[in-house]
Amino acid sequence: MKVGLLTGGGDCPGLNAVIRAAVTKGEKHYGDNFIGFLDGWLGAIENKAVELSSARVRDIFDKGGTILGTSRTNPYKEQGGSQKVVSSLQARQLDALIAIGGDDTLGVAAKLAGEGVAVVGVPKTIDNDLSATEVTFGFHTAVQIATEAIDRLRTTSEAHQRVIICEVMGRHAGWIALYSGIAAGAVDVLVPEEPFDIDEVCELLKKRRSEGRLDAVVVVAEGAVPKAGSVSVTSGEVDQFGHVRLGGVGNALAQEVEKRTGFETRATVLGHVQRGGTPTAYDRVLATRFGVAAIDALHEGAAGTMVALQADKIVRVPLSEAVSEPKLVPHDFYETVGRPLFG
Numbered sequence: 001m002k003v004g005l006l007t008g009g010g011d012c013p014g015l016n017a018v019i020r021a022a023v024t025k026g027e028k029h030y031g032d033n034f035i036g037f038l039d040g041w042l043g044a045i046e047n048k049a050v051e052l053s054s055a056r057v058r059d060i061f062d063k064g065g066t067i068l069g070t071s072r073t074n075p076y077k078e079q080g081g082s083q084k085v086v087s088s089l090q091a092r093q094l095d096a097l098i099a100i101g102g103d104d105t106l107g108v109a110a111k112l113a114g115e116g117v118a119v120v121g122v123p124k125t126i127d128n129d130l131s132a133t134e135v136t137f138g139f140h141t142a143v144q145i146a147t148e149a150i151d152r153l154r155t156t157s158e159a160h161q162r163v164i165i166c167e168v169m170g171r172h173a174g175w176i177a178l179y180s181g182i183a184a185g186a187v188d189v190l191v192p193e194e195p196f197d198i199d200e201v202c203e204l205l206k207k208r209r210s211e212g213r214l215d216a217v218v219v220v221a222e223g224a225v226p227k228a229g230s231v232s233v234t235s236g237e238v239d240q241f242g243h244v245r246l247g248g249v250g251n252a253l254a255q256e257v258e259k260r261t262g263f264e265t266r267a268t269v270l271g272h273v274q275r276g277g278t279p280t281a282y283d284r285v286l287a288t289r290f291g292v293a294a295i296d297a298l299h300e301g302a303a304g305t306m307v308a309l310q311a312d313k314i315v316r317v318p319l320s321e322a323v324s325e326p327k328l329v330p331h332d333f334y335e336t337v338g339r340p341l342f343g
Contacts (some may be wrong), residue, residue: 001026002033003298004089004097005052007066008040008073008105012124012138013279014287016060016067018100021291024054030299035092040101041108042073045081047088061284064277075108086117096298100124102136103323106306110319113304120297121306121319122290126275129173131327132317133308137287142169142274143179149270150184150217158215163205163257163265167250169274170221174329176274181219181342188342190253192223193329198253202260204342209263218257220250289314 003026007015019036026032034052037043050068060067075081089097096118099109102125109119123130128139146168157164166186168176174191181189188204190196205216254267279287286309293307293314306322308315 001030001095001298002035002093003295004035004037004044004049004092004094005068006037006040006044006097006099006101007068007070007124008099008101008108009070009124010072010102010126011065011070011275012126013064013141013275013277014137014283015065015070015100015124016057016063017279017284017287018122018124018137018291018294019052019067020057020061021288022098022295023052023057023291025292026295027054030295032295035094036068037088039069040071040073040105041075041081041085042071043069044085044088044097045073045075045078046084047091049088049092061288062278064275064279072104074104076111082112082115085112086115089117096120096303098122098294098298102127103130103326106130106319107323110323113319118298118303119319120294120303121322122294123306123308123322126176127170127173128175129326129328130308130322131325132306132322133310135286135309137283137290138275138279139175140282140286141277141280142176143183144280145274145277146176146180146219146270147183149268149273150180150186150219153217153268154184154215157217160264161214163216163218163254163261163263165250165254165257165265165267166217166219167222167267167269167271168219169270171223172326172328174221174224174334177219177221177224178329178334182337184217184219186219186342187216188218190218190220190224191329191334192221192225194331194334195225195227198226198228198256198260201253202257205257205261205263216263218253220253222249224249 126142250267258265305316
Protein backbone atom coordinates (compact mmCIF):
# COMPACT_ATOMS: atom_id res chain seq x y z
CA MET A 1 0.00 0.00 0.00
CA LYS A 2 1.17 3.55 -0.71
CA VAL A 3 0.11 5.93 2.03
CA GLY A 4 0.23 9.69 2.43
CA LEU A 5 0.48 11.54 5.74
CA LEU A 6 -0.11 15.15 6.69
CA THR A 7 -0.20 17.24 9.86
CA GLY A 8 -2.62 20.14 10.03
CA GLY A 9 -3.59 22.96 12.39
CA GLY A 10 -1.43 24.14 15.27
CA ASP A 11 1.79 22.27 15.93
CA CYS A 12 1.76 19.96 18.92
CA PRO A 13 4.30 17.90 20.90
CA GLY A 14 4.01 14.30 19.70
CA LEU A 15 3.27 14.84 16.02
CA ASN A 16 6.63 13.43 14.97
CA ALA A 17 6.11 10.39 17.16
CA VAL A 18 2.89 9.61 15.26
CA ILE A 19 4.68 9.93 11.92
CA ARG A 20 7.52 7.68 13.09
CA ALA A 21 5.18 5.00 14.40
CA ALA A 22 2.93 4.87 11.33
CA VAL A 23 5.82 4.81 8.86
CA THR A 24 7.89 2.29 10.80
CA LYS A 25 5.00 -0.12 11.42
CA GLY A 26 3.71 0.25 7.87
CA GLU A 27 7.07 -0.28 6.20
CA LYS A 28 8.39 -3.11 8.37
CA HIS A 29 5.15 -5.02 9.00
CA TYR A 30 3.11 -4.40 5.85
CA GLY A 31 5.72 -3.39 3.27
CA ASP A 32 4.08 0.01 2.74
CA ASN A 33 5.59 3.06 1.05
CA PHE A 34 4.98 6.55 2.39
CA ILE A 35 5.02 10.18 1.36
CA GLY A 36 4.34 13.18 3.57
CA PHE A 37 2.47 16.22 2.28
CA LEU A 38 4.10 19.47 3.38
CA ASP A 39 2.27 22.14 5.38
CA GLY A 40 -0.95 20.27 6.00
CA TRP A 41 -3.81 20.48 3.52
CA LEU A 42 -1.89 23.19 1.63
CA GLY A 43 0.66 20.60 0.53
CA ALA A 44 -2.12 18.24 -0.50
CA ILE A 45 -3.70 20.99 -2.60
CA GLU A 46 -0.41 21.96 -4.24
CA ASN A 47 0.90 18.37 -4.43
CA LYS A 48 4.04 19.20 -2.46
CA ALA A 49 5.39 16.18 -0.63
CA VAL A 50 8.51 14.32 0.46
CA GLU A 51 9.25 10.61 0.63
CA LEU A 52 9.25 9.06 4.08
CA SER A 53 11.01 5.92 5.27
CA SER A 54 11.71 4.23 8.58
CA ALA A 55 15.34 5.32 8.30
CA ARG A 56 14.34 8.95 7.82
CA VAL A 57 11.93 9.04 10.76
CA ARG A 58 13.92 6.82 13.15
CA ASP A 59 15.09 9.59 15.48
CA ILE A 60 12.26 12.14 15.36
CA PHE A 61 10.05 10.80 18.17
CA ASP A 62 11.45 13.19 20.81
CA LYS A 63 11.33 16.32 18.67
CA GLY A 64 8.61 18.95 18.96
CA GLY A 65 6.82 20.48 16.00
CA THR A 66 6.41 18.42 12.84
CA ILE A 67 8.95 17.51 10.18
CA LEU A 68 6.18 17.91 7.58
CA GLY A 69 5.25 21.45 8.53
CA THR A 70 1.67 22.55 9.10
CA SER A 71 -0.89 25.21 8.20
CA ARG A 72 -4.51 26.10 8.82
CA THR A 73 -5.46 25.79 5.16
CA ASN A 74 -9.01 24.61 4.50
CA PRO A 75 -9.40 22.95 1.06
CA TYR A 76 -13.12 23.69 1.13
CA LYS A 77 -12.38 27.42 1.34
CA GLU A 78 -10.07 27.32 -1.68
CA GLN A 79 -11.41 27.39 -5.23
CA GLY A 80 -11.52 23.74 -6.28
CA GLY A 81 -9.43 22.85 -3.21
CA SER A 82 -10.97 19.47 -2.43
CA GLN A 83 -10.72 18.40 -6.07
CA LYS A 84 -7.05 19.40 -6.06
CA VAL A 85 -6.47 17.23 -2.98
CA VAL A 86 -8.03 14.24 -4.73
CA SER A 87 -5.96 14.97 -7.83
CA SER A 88 -2.78 15.03 -5.74
CA LEU A 89 -3.63 11.67 -4.20
CA GLN A 90 -4.25 10.22 -7.63
CA ALA A 91 -1.09 11.75 -9.11
CA ARG A 92 0.96 10.21 -6.30
CA GLN A 93 -0.89 6.89 -6.79
CA LEU A 94 -1.79 6.82 -3.12
CA ASP A 95 -4.07 4.15 -1.76
CA ALA A 96 -4.87 5.99 1.45
CA LEU A 97 -4.18 9.02 3.62
CA ILE A 98 -3.51 9.51 7.33
CA ALA A 99 -4.58 12.96 8.52
CA ILE A 100 -3.19 14.05 11.91
CA GLY A 101 -4.94 17.05 13.40
CA GLY A 102 -7.71 18.57 15.48
CA ASP A 103 -11.37 19.15 14.72
CA ASP A 104 -10.65 21.38 11.72
CA THR A 105 -8.17 19.05 10.04
CA LEU A 106 -10.30 16.01 10.80
CA GLY A 107 -13.44 17.85 9.69
CA VAL A 108 -11.88 18.13 6.24
CA ALA A 109 -10.88 14.46 6.44
CA ALA A 110 -14.47 13.51 7.27
CA LYS A 111 -15.77 15.37 4.21
CA LEU A 112 -13.19 13.72 1.98
CA ALA A 113 -14.10 10.32 3.42
CA GLY A 114 -17.70 11.04 2.48
CA GLU A 115 -16.50 11.66 -1.08
CA GLY A 116 -14.77 8.29 -1.27
CA VAL A 117 -11.22 9.06 -0.12
CA ALA A 118 -9.67 6.30 2.04
CA VAL A 119 -8.57 8.32 5.05
CA VAL A 120 -7.92 7.59 8.72
CA GLY A 121 -7.68 10.37 11.30
CA VAL A 122 -5.38 10.76 14.29
CA PRO A 123 -6.57 13.19 17.00
CA LYS A 124 -4.18 16.02 17.83
CA THR A 125 -4.85 19.06 19.99
CA ILE A 126 -3.18 20.41 23.10
CA ASP A 127 -6.62 21.75 24.14
CA ASN A 128 -7.86 18.16 24.69
CA ASP A 129 -11.26 19.15 23.29
CA LEU A 130 -12.08 16.23 20.96
CA SER A 131 -15.03 14.38 22.48
CA ALA A 132 -14.42 10.96 20.90
CA THR A 133 -11.12 10.40 22.74
CA GLU A 134 -10.41 10.60 26.45
CA VAL A 135 -7.18 12.46 25.89
CA THR A 136 -5.14 13.77 22.98
CA PHE A 137 -1.35 13.71 22.75
CA GLY A 138 0.22 17.10 23.40
CA PHE A 139 -2.20 17.92 26.21
CA HIS A 140 -0.02 16.32 28.87
CA THR A 141 3.01 18.26 27.65
CA ALA A 142 1.12 21.56 27.56
CA VAL A 143 -0.18 21.04 31.11
CA GLN A 144 3.32 20.18 32.35
CA ILE A 145 4.79 23.30 30.75
CA ALA A 146 2.02 25.50 32.18
CA THR A 147 2.34 23.95 35.64
CA GLU A 148 6.09 24.53 35.75
CA ALA A 149 5.58 28.14 34.63
CA ILE A 150 2.96 28.78 37.32
CA ASP A 151 5.26 27.25 39.96
CA ARG A 152 7.89 29.81 38.96
CA LEU A 153 5.40 32.66 38.83
CA ARG A 154 4.28 31.92 42.39
CA THR A 155 7.80 32.49 43.74
CA THR A 156 8.17 35.89 42.11
CA SER A 157 4.59 36.75 43.05
CA GLU A 158 5.43 36.09 46.71
CA ALA A 159 8.75 37.94 46.55
CA HIS A 160 7.10 41.10 45.19
CA GLN A 161 3.71 40.66 46.91
CA ARG A 162 2.27 40.95 43.45
CA VAL A 163 -0.75 39.37 41.73
CA ILE A 164 0.13 37.57 38.51
CA ILE A 165 -2.39 36.66 35.84
CA CYS A 166 -1.17 33.70 33.79
CA GLU A 167 -2.90 33.31 30.42
CA VAL A 168 -2.80 29.85 28.87
CA MET A 169 -4.22 28.37 25.69
CA GLY A 170 -7.85 27.27 25.49
CA ARG A 171 -10.21 28.81 22.94
CA HIS A 172 -13.42 27.00 23.87
CA ALA A 173 -12.21 24.44 26.41
CA GLY A 174 -10.41 25.15 29.68
CA TRP A 175 -8.69 21.82 30.26
CA ILE A 176 -5.14 23.22 30.24
CA ALA A 177 -6.10 26.08 32.56
CA LEU A 178 -7.95 23.84 35.01
CA TYR A 179 -5.38 21.04 35.17
CA SER A 180 -2.37 23.35 35.48
CA GLY A 181 -4.18 25.64 37.91
CA ILE A 182 -5.09 22.76 40.22
CA ALA A 183 -1.63 21.23 39.95
CA ALA A 184 0.16 24.50 40.75
CA GLY A 185 -2.16 25.85 43.45
CA ALA A 186 -3.63 28.85 41.64
CA VAL A 187 -5.87 31.30 43.50
CA ASP A 188 -8.49 30.98 40.78
CA VAL A 189 -8.90 29.40 37.36
CA LEU A 190 -11.03 31.05 34.69
CA VAL A 191 -12.24 28.89 31.81
CA PRO A 192 -14.37 29.54 28.70
CA GLU A 193 -17.10 27.18 29.92
CA GLU A 194 -17.77 29.23 33.09
CA PRO A 195 -18.19 33.01 32.60
CA PHE A 196 -16.46 34.62 35.55
CA ASP A 197 -17.35 37.43 37.93
CA ILE A 198 -14.46 39.89 38.21
CA ASP A 199 -15.69 41.02 41.62
CA GLU A 200 -15.52 37.42 42.90
CA VAL A 201 -11.97 37.10 41.60
CA CYS A 202 -10.96 40.29 43.36
CA GLU A 203 -12.62 39.18 46.62
CA LEU A 204 -10.64 35.93 46.54
CA LEU A 205 -7.43 37.92 46.10
CA LYS A 206 -8.31 40.30 48.96
CA LYS A 207 -9.16 37.38 51.25
CA ARG A 208 -5.87 35.68 50.45
CA ARG A 209 -3.90 38.85 51.17
CA SER A 210 -5.79 39.39 54.47
CA GLU A 211 -4.72 35.88 55.55
CA GLY A 212 -1.10 36.89 55.07
CA ARG A 213 -0.54 34.81 51.93
CA LEU A 214 1.65 36.88 49.66
CA ASP A 215 1.69 34.76 46.49
CA ALA A 216 -1.30 35.00 44.16
CA VAL A 217 -1.52 33.56 40.66
CA VAL A 218 -4.76 33.51 38.66
CA VAL A 219 -4.82 31.20 35.64
CA VAL A 220 -7.03 32.27 32.75
CA ALA A 221 -7.73 30.44 29.48
CA GLU A 222 -7.42 32.68 26.42
CA GLY A 223 -11.13 32.19 25.61
CA ALA A 224 -12.48 33.03 29.07
CA VAL A 225 -15.02 35.87 29.35
CA PRO A 226 -16.69 37.65 32.28
CA LYS A 227 -20.41 37.37 32.95
CA ALA A 228 -21.00 40.99 32.00
CA GLY A 229 -19.24 40.71 28.63
CA SER A 230 -15.91 39.90 27.08
CA VAL A 231 -12.60 41.36 28.22
CA SER A 232 -10.61 39.41 25.67
CA VAL A 233 -8.81 41.36 23.00
CA THR A 234 -8.96 40.02 19.46
CA SER A 235 -7.55 41.21 16.18
CA GLY A 236 -10.90 40.76 14.47
CA GLU A 237 -9.18 38.51 11.94
CA VAL A 238 -10.26 34.94 11.36
CA ASP A 239 -8.53 31.95 9.81
CA GLN A 240 -9.96 29.73 7.05
CA PHE A 241 -11.91 27.72 9.60
CA GLY A 242 -13.60 30.85 10.97
CA HIS A 243 -11.67 31.05 14.26
CA VAL A 244 -11.02 34.53 15.64
CA ARG A 245 -7.42 35.03 16.73
CA LEU A 246 -7.53 35.30 20.49
CA GLY A 247 -5.15 36.79 22.99
CA GLY A 248 -5.26 39.68 25.44
CA VAL A 249 -7.66 38.55 28.17
CA GLY A 250 -4.73 38.19 30.59
CA ASN A 251 -3.55 41.77 30.15
CA ALA A 252 -7.08 43.16 30.31
CA LEU A 253 -7.82 41.19 33.47
CA ALA A 254 -4.57 42.33 35.11
CA GLN A 255 -5.50 45.98 34.56
CA GLU A 256 -8.98 45.42 35.98
CA VAL A 257 -7.73 43.55 39.05
CA GLU A 258 -5.17 46.24 39.89
CA LYS A 259 -7.79 48.97 39.50
CA ARG A 260 -10.31 47.19 41.75
CA THR A 261 -7.97 45.88 44.46
CA GLY A 262 -5.04 48.27 44.49
CA PHE A 263 -2.67 45.29 44.36
CA GLU A 264 0.20 45.53 41.92
CA THR A 265 -0.72 43.10 39.14
CA ARG A 266 1.15 41.74 36.14
CA ALA A 267 0.16 39.45 33.28
CA THR A 268 2.17 36.62 31.75
CA VAL A 269 1.02 35.06 28.48
CA LEU A 270 2.51 31.60 27.91
CA GLY A 271 1.29 31.46 24.32
CA HIS A 272 3.17 29.19 21.95
CA VAL A 273 5.60 28.08 24.64
CA GLN A 274 2.93 25.49 25.47
CA ARG A 275 3.07 24.03 21.96
CA GLY A 276 6.80 23.79 21.49
CA GLY A 277 9.64 21.62 22.63
CA THR A 278 10.05 18.02 23.66
CA PRO A 279 6.91 15.95 24.33
CA THR A 280 6.57 14.21 27.67
CA ALA A 281 7.05 10.45 27.88
CA TYR A 282 3.28 9.99 28.16
CA ASP A 283 2.64 11.95 24.97
CA ARG A 284 5.36 10.08 23.08
CA VAL A 285 3.80 6.76 24.03
CA LEU A 286 0.22 7.84 23.26
CA ALA A 287 1.27 9.33 19.92
CA THR A 288 3.10 6.11 19.07
CA ARG A 289 0.03 4.04 19.92
CA PHE A 290 -2.10 6.26 17.69
CA GLY A 291 0.36 6.01 14.78
CA VAL A 292 0.48 2.22 14.94
CA ALA A 293 -3.31 2.01 15.24
CA ALA A 294 -3.82 4.31 12.24
CA ILE A 295 -1.81 2.16 9.84
CA ASP A 296 -3.46 -0.98 11.22
CA ALA A 297 -6.88 0.58 10.62
CA LEU A 298 -6.09 1.18 6.95
CA HIS A 299 -4.97 -2.40 6.43
CA GLU A 300 -8.02 -3.73 8.23
CA GLY A 301 -10.42 -1.83 5.98
CA ALA A 302 -11.39 0.78 8.57
CA ALA A 303 -11.00 3.90 6.42
CA GLY A 304 -13.29 6.76 7.40
CA THR A 305 -12.47 6.35 11.09
CA MET A 306 -10.38 8.12 13.70
CA VAL A 307 -8.29 6.26 16.25
CA ALA A 308 -9.10 7.23 19.83
CA LEU A 309 -8.25 6.42 23.43
CA GLN A 310 -11.12 5.03 25.51
CA ALA A 311 -10.65 3.23 28.84
CA ASP A 312 -6.92 3.07 28.04
CA LYS A 313 -7.59 1.11 24.85
CA ILE A 314 -7.16 2.35 21.30
CA VAL A 315 -10.47 2.14 19.46
CA ARG A 316 -11.89 3.39 16.18
CA VAL A 317 -14.73 5.86 15.84
CA PRO A 318 -16.33 7.27 12.68
CA LEU A 319 -14.67 10.52 11.60
CA SER A 320 -18.06 12.21 11.45
CA GLU A 321 -18.66 11.30 15.11
CA ALA A 322 -15.19 12.36 16.17
CA VAL A 323 -15.74 15.99 15.11
CA SER A 324 -19.45 16.27 15.91
CA GLU A 325 -19.03 18.23 19.15
CA PRO A 326 -16.21 19.56 21.34
CA LYS A 327 -15.29 18.08 24.71
CA LEU A 328 -15.72 20.85 27.27
CA VAL A 329 -14.95 21.02 30.99
CA PRO A 330 -18.08 19.70 32.77
CA HIS A 331 -19.68 22.09 35.24
CA ASP A 332 -19.62 19.51 38.06
CA PHE A 333 -15.89 18.85 37.55
CA TYR A 334 -15.13 22.56 37.70
CA GLU A 335 -17.27 23.08 40.80
CA THR A 336 -16.46 19.96 42.80
CA VAL A 337 -12.80 19.37 41.91
CA GLY A 338 -11.55 22.85 41.08
CA ARG A 339 -13.54 25.36 43.12
CA PRO A 340 -12.92 23.88 46.58
CA LEU A 341 -9.17 24.24 46.03
CA PHE A 342 -9.19 27.85 44.83
CA GLY A 343 -8.60 30.84 47.04
